[in-house]
Each structure stands twice: as structure tokens, then as C-alpha cells.
Amino acid sequence: MTPAGRGIRLDDDQRLAWLRLIRSENIGPVTFRDLINHFGSGLAAIAAVPDLAQRGGRRIRLCSIEDAERERDGLARMGARLVAMGESDYPPLLRHLPDAPPLITVRGDAACLTRPAVAIVGSRNASVAGRKxxxxxxxGLGQADYAVASGLARGIDAAAHAAAIDTGTIAVLAGGLDQLYPPENIDLAERIVAAGGAHVSEMPYGWSPRARDFPRRNRIISGLSLGVVVIEAATRSGSLITARRAADQGRVVFAVPGSPLDPRAAGSNRLIKDGATMVTDLDDILSELGPMRDRTPAPIEIAEEAADDEPRPADVADDERAAILSALGPTPVEIDEIIRFTGGRPAVVHLVLLELALAGRLERHPGQRVSLT
Known part of the structure; x- marks a missing residue:
């Protein structure tokens, strides 16, 4: 496995294999990482996936070489590129997350992504005072040498991006890099790139954002940041999803208090009641984050070379597979418990779980827990 901190270097063939893998059916970030770590490379994983899925109970669609090349070339035409987890331009804090995207698309100056960052999110229908x-x-965060991350939405997001353009800001998109949303912020988005900021997305080139893509996007906003500042969030605001993900990720959640008569502040006021750090000025943020700005947690490892001491099986005996299946059900259970219960080798258990995941029969839960769908 690639030693922590050394990073990885993908050649063109490996990068294309990673792209094909993450764009294939039933392969999300966790399954992707398990495949790479089990088989040692994207090329080997791609070759193994059809048989694995069939052993799990169905055939799945693999992204073709032609589709992957089309996406890669489309990104290149717009001045964007693919950055893999473990490469030097990948956001260091984001790499710590169990569900971190293995590949992100980046347009602009990737150096912005490796700086300490703070996210600012809030109401799309923001008040003048909230935007100010x-x-x-x-x-102020920019002057203190923090990058500012947000989601390019109307209201608070746009105000934060605009104020941090000269010092570096990161727009995390819910769609492909060529599908900027909302349309009225396209000019702002172009100014961000021109000034040395960056656009980031995990979604394919050409992908139009859907409602369910925004919560997924929000985990990246919080994941690449040390903390998240919530300004004017209603009780059902998407900003509260970002705050919840930030708390789950061990990030600091900040909230700006608002009038109890303003429904736009109901969610952020609730965050304060629930333990978020109240913000009334910049120092509330700087004093909290100062001691941790240079700390980087241990990364989730991903290998792109032959792996560790335990032999990696290519197949599993029927009795071993049956024992592992018997340990699974609709109730989530920790993977370590399955290993202890069955007495199976960890690599064998993980291979069966890969088979089930690729066949769409496995659901993953926080805390390294899994269940049958």
C-alpha cells in the first residue's frame, strides 16, 4: 500500500481506469476504494468487476473506455482536469473522509484546495444584513489566509464567494463543471477561476444537477473545510444538511444568531441551542480554528500498487460465502463482527461484501456497518 503522506502518481492509463471505475454502476466511493485496495490497481479492478458482480447475483454496466475518454477530453477542452485521492492537489482534509470521492474534477488553481479552508453557507433568500x-x-477569513468554500448558490453562498475572490475561494458544484448552477452566478463563477480560485465537482462532465445531488455535494463543502459557518438557515434549509455532515466529519460548526422573528434564522438559531459555536464576529472563528489549522488527520489510504501482507483471494469457496451471507441481514452489523462471527479471513469477507455491493445487494452505513438491501 502507498505509505501515508507519500501520495500516489497515476499514469494516463491508470487515471482512465479510475474514471471508468467510479463512473460504473453500483460503484460509489467506498466500494471503489475497496476494489483498488483489494486488486492493487484500477486496471486490475476493472477486469475483475464483471465476474464479481455476477457472483453477487447480477450483471452491471461498466463505463466504457470511449465514455471515459470523452469525459476526460471534454474536461481538457474547458481547462479542467481530474485529480485523484492521494495526489498532491487533492484537498488534504477531504481525503480523511470514508466516503471521499476518489476522483474530483477541478477547474482553476488547485493550489487553493490545499490551503486551510472555511465553508460559509446559508439562505438562498438571504437578507441584506445576512449577505453583508x-x-x-x-x-476577514481571506485576509487571515484561509480559503473560503461554498456552493455557488444564490444569497449567502454568492456573497461569501464574491468577498473572497481576491484571496481565494472554492466553489463546490452539484453538477458537472460545465453545468454551472444557478445561471445568474455564471459570471461570478468565471471571476472565481480568473482570480486564482477553483471549481470542484465529483459529478461527470455534462451532468445536470438534480435535487438529490446537492446533499451529496454538501459533504464535500464541509469535508474540505476545517469548519462550517451557517448564516440564515431556515428549519428545512440545505445548509443544515451541510452542518450535520460537518458535525459527523468532526468539523467545527459555527452559526450566526438571527432574529427569532425571522424564519430564515430558525435553523441557525437551533444549531446554537444544539451546541454550535456562536459567531458574532470574525474572532469567534479565528480563535476556534487557529490551534487546528495546521493539523491534518490521518488519511483514508488507497493503493495503486500491489498491496500488503495478506494474500488477496480472487474467488471464495461456496461454504465461506454461505457463512458470510448467513451473518448478514436487514439490520446493520459491523464488518469486524462478521469477521469474528464467521472466523473468515478479512480479505475473504471483504471480497464477498464487494460482490454483494456490485450486485446492488449491500447497503453501507456509518461506522463500518453493512446490511443486505
């Missing part, structure tokens, strides 16, 4: 405060906080 977001701009003040964003400008």
Missing part, C-alpha cells in the same frame, strides 16, 4: 455579514466574514 457573510461578505465581512469571508473577507
Amino acid at each position: 455579514f457573510a461578505a465581512q466574514i469571508a473577507a
Whole structure:
């Protein structure tokens, strides 16, 4: 396995294999990482996937070489590129997440992604006061040498991006890099890139964002940041999803108090009641984050070379597979418990779980738990 901190280097064939793998059916970030770590490379994993899925109970669609090349070339035409987990331009804090995207697409200056970052999110229908405060906080964070991350949405997001353009801001998109949303912020998005900021997405080139893509996007906003500042979030705001993901990821959650008469502040006021750090000025953020800005947690490892001491089986005996299946059900159970219960080798258990995941029969849960769908 690639030693922690050394990073990886993908050649063109490996990068294309990674792209094919993550764009294939039933392969999300966790399954992707398990495949790479089990088989040692994207090329080997691609070759193994059809048989694995069939052993799990069905055939799945693999992304073709032609489709992957089309996406890669489309990104290149717009001045964007693919950055893999473990490469030097990949956001270091994001790499810590169990569900971190193995590949992100980046347009702009990737150096912005490796700086300490703070996310600012909030209401799309923001008040003038809310936008003004977001701009003040964003400008102050930039002067303190933090990058500002947000989602390019109307309201608070746009105010934060605009105020941090000169010091570096990161727009995390719910669709492909060529599908900027909302349309009225396209000019702002272009200014971000021109000034040395960056656009980031895990979605394919050409992908139009759907409602369910925004919560998925939000985990990246919080994941690449040390903390998340919530300004004017209603009780059902998407910003609260970002705050919840931030808390789950061990990030600091900040919230700006608002009038109890303003429904736009109900969610952020609730965050404060629930333990978020209240923000009334920039120092509330800087004093909290200062001691941790240079700390990088241990990364989730991913290998792109022959792996560790335990032999990696290519197949599993029927009795071993049956024992592992008997340990699974609709109730989530920790993978380590399955290993202890069955007495199977970890590599064998993980291979059967890969078979089930590729066949769409396995659901993954926080805390390394799995269940049958």
C-alpha cells in the first residue's frame, strides 16, 4: 500500500481506469476504494468487476473506455482536469473522509484546495444584513489566509464567494463543471477561476444537477473545510444538511444568531441551542480554528500498487460465502463482527461484501456497518 503522506502518481492509463471505475454502476466511493485496495490497481479492478458482480447475483454496466475518454477530453477542452485521492492537489482534509470521492474534477488553481479552508453557507433568500455579514466574514477569513468554500448558490453562498475572490475561494458544484448552477452566478463563477480560485465537482462532465445531488455535494463543502459557518438557515434549509455532515466529519460548526422573528434564522438559531459555536464576529472563528489549522488527520489510504501482507483471494469457496451471507441481514452489523462471527479471513469477507455491493445487494452505513438491501 502507498505509505501515508507519500501520495500516489497515476499514469494516463491508470487515471482512465479510475474514471471508468467510479463512473460504473453500483460503484460509489467506498466500494471503489475497496476494489483498488483489494486488486492493487484500477486496471486490475476493472477486469475483475464483471465476474464479481455476477457472483453477487447480477450483471452491471461498466463505463466504457470511449465514455471515459470523452469525459476526460471534454474536461481538457474547458481547462479542467481530474485529480485523484492521494495526489498532491487533492484537498488534504477531504481525503480523511470514508466516503471521499476518489476522483474530483477541478477547474482553476488547485493550489487553493490545499490551503486551510472555511465553508460559509446559508439562505438562498438571504437578507441584506445576512449577505453583508457573510461578505465581512469571508473577507476577514481571506485576509487571515484561509480559503473560503461554498456552493455557488444564490444569497449567502454568492456573497461569501464574491468577498473572497481576491484571496481565494472554492466553489463546490452539484453538477458537472460545465453545468454551472444557478445561471445568474455564471459570471461570478468565471471571476472565481480568473482570480486564482477553483471549481470542484465529483459529478461527470455534462451532468445536470438534480435535487438529490446537492446533499451529496454538501459533504464535500464541509469535508474540505476545517469548519462550517451557517448564516440564515431556515428549519428545512440545505445548509443544515451541510452542518450535520460537518458535525459527523468532526468539523467545527459555527452559526450566526438571527432574529427569532425571522424564519430564515430558525435553523441557525437551533444549531446554537444544539451546541454550535456562536459567531458574532470574525474572532469567534479565528480563535476556534487557529490551534487546528495546521493539523491534518490521518488519511483514508488507497493503493495503486500491489498491496500488503495478506494474500488477496480472487474467488471464495461456496461454504465461506454461505457463512458470510448467513451473518448478514436487514439490520446493520459491523464488518469486524462478521469477521469474528464467521472466523473468515478479512480479505475473504471483504471480497464477498464487494460482490454483494456490485450486485446492488449491500447497503453501507456509518461506522463500518453493512446490511443486505
